[in-house]
Amino acid sequence: MKDERKIKENKETRRSFLKKTALATTFATMSACGSDTSWDEFFQKYFRTLSREEKNQIIKRLENKYSEKYGKKFSVSAKGPIDNTLFGYALDVSRCIGCRKCVYACVNENNQSRDPQIHWIRVLEMEKEKGIDFAHSNDQYNPELVPEEGHFYLPVACQQCDNPPCVKVCPVKATWKEKDGITVVDYNWCIGCRFCMAACPYGARHFNWGEPDIPEEKVNPKTHYYGNRPRNKGVVEKCTFCIQRVREGLYPSCVEICPVGARKFGNLLDPDSEIRYILKHKRVMILKEELNTQPKFYYFY
Amino acid sequence: MTFIKFIKESFKVILKGNKWYYSWVGMLLVMFFWGGSGYLHQLKHGLSVTNMQDSISWGFYIGNFTFFVGVAAAAILLVIPAYIYNWKPVKEITIFGEILAVSAVIMALLFVVVDVGGPFRLWHMIPVIGVMNIPASLLTWDSIALNLYFILNLFIVTYLLYTHFRKKEYNKKLFNPLILLSIPMAISIHTVTAFLYNGLAARPYWNSALLAPKFIASAFCSGPAVLLILFQILKKTTKFEIKKEAIWKIAELMAYSMFIYLFFFFSEIFKEIYSGTHHLIYLKYLFLGIGEYNDLVIYAWLSIIFSIIAFFLFLIPKTRKNVVTLNIGAILIFIGVYIEKGIALITPGFSPDVLGQLYIYRPSMTELKTSLMIFSLGFLIFTFMTKVAVEIIFKNMNINNIKGDKINTT
Numbered sequence: 022m023k024d025e026r027k028i029k030e031n032k033e034t035r036r037s038f039l040k041k042t043a044l045a046t047t048f049a050t051m052s053a054c055g056s057d058t059s060w061d062e063f064f065q066k067y068f069r070t071l072s073r074e075e076k077n078q079i080i081k082r083l084e085n086k087y088s089e090k091y092g093k094k095f096s097v098s099a100k101g102p103i104d105n106t107l108f109g110y111a112l113d114v115s116r117c118i119g120c121r122k123c124v125y126a127c128v129n130e131n132n133q134s135r136d137p138q139i140h141w142i143r144v145l146e147m148e149k150e151k152g153i154d155f156a157h158s159n160d161q162y163n164p165e166l167v168p169e170e171g172h173f174y175l176p177v178a179c180q181q182c183d184n185p186p187c188v189k190v191c192p193v194k195a196t197w198k199e200k201d202g203i204t205v206v207d208y209n210w211c212i213g214c215r216f217c218m219a220a221c222p223y224g225a226r227h228f229n230w231g232e233p234d235i236p237e238e239k240v241n242p243k244t245h246y247y248g249n250r251p252r253n254k255g256v257v258e259k260c261t262f263c264i265q266r267v268r269e270g271l272y273p274s275c276v277e278i279c280p281v282g283a284r285k286f287g288n289l290l291d292p293d294s295e296i297r298y299i300l301k302h303k304r305v306m307i308l309k310e311e312l313n314t315q316p317k318f319y320y321f322y
Numbered sequence: 323m324t325f326i327k328f329i330k331e332s333f334k335v336i337l338k339g340n341k342w343y344y345s346w347v348g349m350l351l352v353m354f355f356w357g358g359s360g361y362l363h364q365l366k367h368g369l370s371v372t373n374m375q376d377s378i379s380w381g382f383y384i385g386n387f388t389f390f391v392g393v394a395a396a397a398i399l400l401v402i403p404a405y406i407y408n409w410k411p412v413k414e415i416t417i418f419g420e421i422l423a424v425s426a427v428i429m430a431l432l433f434v435v436v437d438v439g440g441p442f443r444l445w446h447m448i449p450v451i452g453v454m455n456i457p458a459s460l461l462t463w464d465s466i467a468l469n470l471y472f473i474l475n476l477f478i479v480t481y482l483l484y485t486h487f488r489k490k491e492y493n494k495k496l497f498n499p500l501i502l503l504s505i506p507m508a509i510s511i512h513t514v515t516a517f518l519y520n521g522l523a524a525r526p527y528w529n530s531a532l533l534a535p536k537f538i539a540s541a542f543c544s545g546p547a548v549l550l551i552l553f554q555i556l557k558k559t560t561k562f563e564i565k566k567e568a569i570w571k572i573a574e575l576m577a578y579s580m581f582i583y584l585f586f587f588f589s590e591i592f593k594e595i596y597s598g599t600h601h602l603i604y605l606k607y608l609f610l611g612i613g614e615y616n617d618l619v620i621y622a623w624l625s626i627i628f629s630i631i632a633f634f635l636f637l638i639p640k641t642r643k644n645v646v647t648l649n650i651g652a653i654l655i656f657i658g659v660y661i662e663k664g665i666a667l668i669t670p671g672f673s674p675d676v677l678g679q680l681y682i683y684r685p686s687m688t689e690l691k692t693s694l695m696i697f698s699l700g701f702l703i704f705t706f707m708t709k710v711a712v713e714i715i716f717k718n719m720n721i722n723n724i725k726g727d728k729i730n731t732t
Contacts, residue, residue, distance in 0.1 A: 047442055063442065067453050137370055145677060155678030156603060177677060186524060192461035193446040194453045210453075212446055213369075213439020216461050218379040222524035224676045228379060228439065231370030254368040255439025312523045 059086070065209050068246070069197075079209075080246065087242070087251055091235075095242045097250050100268045102201035108262050108317065109202070109289040109296045110273075111305070112176060115322040116283035119144055119167040119174030126278035127178075130263060131249040132241050134233030141260040142178040142275065143224060149173055153308075178275075179204065179225035179260035180308060180316035187217035187226060196257075201268070202289075202317050203261050205247035213255040222309050229254045262286070289317065324721060328487050331724055332710045339709070347705065353698040360691025361436060369439060373686040377675040380437070380668050382685035386693055387433035389544070389663040390700075391515045392537060394426035394471070396545020398508040401501065403575055409568040413482070414715060415549075416501065418556075420479035421707040422548060423508070427472045429700035434465075436692050460521055464514045471507050478504065483711060489720050512537050525671045527604035532586045537663070539583035543576050543632075544659035547652040550576075552708075554649070560716040570642055576655065577636035580629060587626070607680070608670045615680045618669060621661045628658035 044064065061082055068079065080097050087095040124142045133139040145158040149171050158175070168174065185204050188197050195210040196217060218226045232254045244250040245265035252258055263273035267286070276284040287296035296319075299305065303321040339347070364371050374381045397419045404415045435441050446452040447465055454462050478500055485492040516534035523529055550572055556562035594602050606612060611619045635641045635651035642648060673681040685693070713719040 044445060047445070067446075139376075143677065155676075156600060156674065158678050160677065160679055186522070189458045190461065190522075192455055192459045192465065194455045195446070210443075210446060211440065212443045214434075214437070214461060215379045215439070216459070216518070218376070219519075219671070220522050220524055222676050224377065227376050229368070230372075230375065231368045253440075254370075257439075 062209065067194075067210060068207050069194075083246070083250065087244075090251070091237050091240045091242070093237070093240065093242045095244060095250075097244050097246055098265060098268075099246045102199050102203075103268060105288075105290050106200075107202045107289040108181070108267060109287060109300075109319065110181070110262065110317065111285040111296055111299045111303075111319045111321055113283040113285070113322065114173060114175065114320050116281045117144075117174045117176060118281055119146060119162070119169075119172075120280065122278050122280060123176060123275035123284065126274045127260070129239060130241055130266075130274035131261075132233075132235050132244070132251055133227075133258075134229060134231075134235065134252075135239075136234045137229075137231050139227045139229070139233075139258070141225070141227065141258075142176050144174055144176045146172050147175055175320070177223055177225070177308070178318075179262075180223050180314065180318040181260075181262065183315035183317060184313060186220040186222065186312075186314060190216045190220045192216065199247075203247075203264055203267075204259070205261055205264065206257055206259060207247065208250070208252045208256045208258065211256040213257065215257065217257055222312050222314060226257050226259045228257050324488060325484065327721065327724065328484050331487075331719065335710050335713045335719065336706045343709070347702065350698040350702045350705070353694055354702065357691045357693070357695030357698060360688045361695055364436070364688050364692060365441070371686060371688040373684055373689065375681075377679060378669060378672040378681050378683045380672070381683055382664075382668075382689045382693060383433045383437040385664040385668045386696070387430050387437070388515055388537075388667060389660055390426045390430040390433065391468070391512055392541030392659070392663060393545045393548065394423045394430060395508040395512040395538070396541040396543075397422035397426065397549065398475070398504050399542055400546050400549060400572070402505060403571065404568075407568070407571060409571070410565060411563065414562060415553075415564070415568075417479060417482055417711055417715070418549060418552060418708070420475050420482075420504075421704060421711060422545065422552075423475045423504075424472065424479060424707065425700045425704035426545075427468060427475070427511075428703060429696050431468055431472070432696045432699070433693075436696065460514060460518045464511070464518060467507070467511045467514050471504070471511050474500065474504055474507060479707070479711075483714050486714050487720050489722065509538065512541055519667070519671065524676055526601040527671045528667075530590060532590055536583060536586045536590075539579050539586060540629075540659045540662055542579035543583065543629075543655045546572050546576055547656040547659075550652045551649065554645075556712070560712050562712075562716060566643075569648070570639075573636045573642045573648055573651065576651075577633055577642070580633040580636065580655065584629065584633065603674060604670045607673060608666060612674075612680060615673070615682055617682060617684065618666060621665050625658045625661035625666060628654040629662075632658060 065079060066075075068076065071079070076099055080099055083097045084095045087097070121144055124140050124144060127133070127141050128135070131141065133141065143160050145155070145160050146162040146169065147153060147158045151157050153175065162169070181202055181204060183202070185198055188204060192214060193210060193212055195212070196204060196206045198204045213228070215228055218228060229252050233252055235251060240251070241249060243265060245268070248261045248264035263271070267273060272286055276286045285295055285299055287294035289296060291297065299321055300319065305319045305321045307316045307319060372381065400419050401416050403409070404412045409415060435444065438444065447454070447462070456462055478497070481497065482492060513534045516537040519525065519528035520530070520533040550569065553562070553564050553569060557564055591605065594605050603612070607615060608618050608622045610616070632651040632655040635647050635654070641651070669683045673683065675681065
């Protein structure tokens with residue numbers, strides 16, 4: 022009996038030893054290839070299912086890493102969803118003037134790479150005569166002054182679908198929908214296969230094709246694990262409604278910056294919220310309704 | 323420890339050869355290392371050295387992946403007619419089919435490895451130590467299917483050669499069910515691979531129920547095309563005796579599946595053109611080009627024209643039985659299917675993108691070099707395995723006449 026257990030234990034330690042050896046070999050190859058990933062980072066387990074203690078350790082490690090890299094004191098929050106909250110967004114198409122202030126406010130708040138350039142919000146210029154017609158839209162418009170005659174503007178970012186096709190396809194569950202309706206990515210678990218990018222009908226997902234570059238003086242040190250903390254190359258990122266802000270009771274930064282007040286945000290479960298008022302009183306639509314993605318991002322006019 | 327001897331002898335066989343063999347292997351090695359320098363470059367700088375970007379987020383790698391899954395699947399499908407028509411030699415046909423399947427599936431898997439942003443994080447996909455998104459993610463299914471298929475075929479071919487080496491009869495009770503299992507597995511790997519694209523409602527170009535049937539039909543042309551040429555070479559250079567009728571039958575079957583493929587293709591074209599919805603734009607991008615965005619047009623037409631010519635060459639008995647036209651047909655079909663999956667499948671899914679913007683995608687030098695690395699590695703594996711198989715089956719290499727042993731005993 023005793024011997025049997027011993028053999029079993031031996032077997033198990035041998036197996037875990039083999040596992041570790043295999044991973045260690047990969048790690049060695051990796052460092053040889055010039056990757057700056059640390060040992061702990063490579064071995065980091067699936068964050069979502071870790072205990073609070075383990076999560077705290079990871080957060081500590083990340084805070085130190087970022088603080089050292091950018092010369093600023095970083096905070097990485099892992100704050101969970103607030104009870105009885107389901108975030109929704111509404112955008113007044115008739116007010117938007119296409120100034121792209123939201124695009125750059127988002128870049129600054131969320132530490133998107135400046136080179137290669139990543140924008141979570143894409144603003145499409147549409148012809149008034151054609152209505153919402155992607156095939157005749159233009160995202161490279163660049164006039165002296167906006168809005169341009171005969172045009173209107175449609176900013177598109179993550180639609181925070183209730184039925185997100187991107188989550189379904191991820192082979193390693195590195196992305197999922199949180200209780201408050203925000204779809205997030207664990208940048209340390211994403212393998213960079215980009216299946217989610219192929220699945221997203223709104224072009225909301227973006228990939229770090231190269232090592233992200235954020236100037237030290239511009240980096241935002243107040244971050245969230247699932248949100249705007251600095252990313253590595255080779256992972257996918259997306260709009261999180263500024264998870265680091267909205268879970269603290271602030272508005273997303275695109276809502277705050279919008280000079281014409283076209284952007285509205287709030288709790289869909291609160292009957293007295295502004296977003297509920299809009300849904301009740303305005304003519305509201307969603308993009309690509311036929312795909313049954315059930316966005317929580319509404320356009321109204 | 324006969325198995326160790328078997329492996330040792332196999333390595334000896336791989337190292338020996340005539341000058342043609344050495345120059346072929348040498349060329350592949352040079353290409354492998356030159357191409358490999360491209361991959362190292364990519365590892366260091368990330369996928370920014372490719373010409374993929376957010377809107378065209380898959381490219382040459384994933385196209386090649388799809389193509390080689392098809393070759394891997396079809397190599398085994400050839401086993402079915404071999405059994406049905408009782409071609410002699412069934413076992414040899416099976417062995418070479420398996421070797422092609424193993425090499426092609428390695429290439430397919432490697433094309434995924436070089437495509438991901440975090441190749442060192444791929445352990446997240448491994449059962450038990452990683453996390454699997456079952457049953458939702460088709461990519462999880464595909465990686466399971468491809469890896470099982472790889473293990474199964476490697477096992478079958480090693481087992482067959484090993485028993486041959488030991489001069490023993492193979493265990494039919496063990497072997498026949500495995501061979502039978504490999505047939506539905508072959509269908510499943512290509513079906514699941516088609517479902518990767520097929521299931522994406524965001525991409526109308528792929529979101530057609532005919533995609534998987536089309537994949538299988540065209541794969542049944544490209545895989546046998548390789549074997550058709552290999553069998554003729556083996557027949558000339560070794561004691562491999564395949565009946566002419568068998569070769570003709572393969573070509574005839576390829577004509578039928580090419581017909582099915584073309585039928586599916588034209589059904590899709592009809593539906594898109596006649597209904598004339600917004601989705602027509604992807605076909606327009608592929609076959610006519612939209613303004614300056616027209617660099618796929620030539621490939622799209624070549625693929626269809628080659629496929630149709632090959633279809634007629636294989637359909638008409640006279641051209642099917644003529645060595646020259648037969649081989650022209652095999653090459654045309656191979657190119658046609660390569661373009662269909664390697665080049666014309668991926669980009670039109672992404673351009674115009676989901677928000678209607680148009681893009682041009684051409685693989686970068688790094689992508690071409692990295693792909694060359696995988697091609698040459700696949701060819702090397704195929705060459706080595708074929709060499710060992712030829713030695714064991716036709717040149718009577720076996721446990722009893724290993725040279726080293728003879729010297730020891732005398």
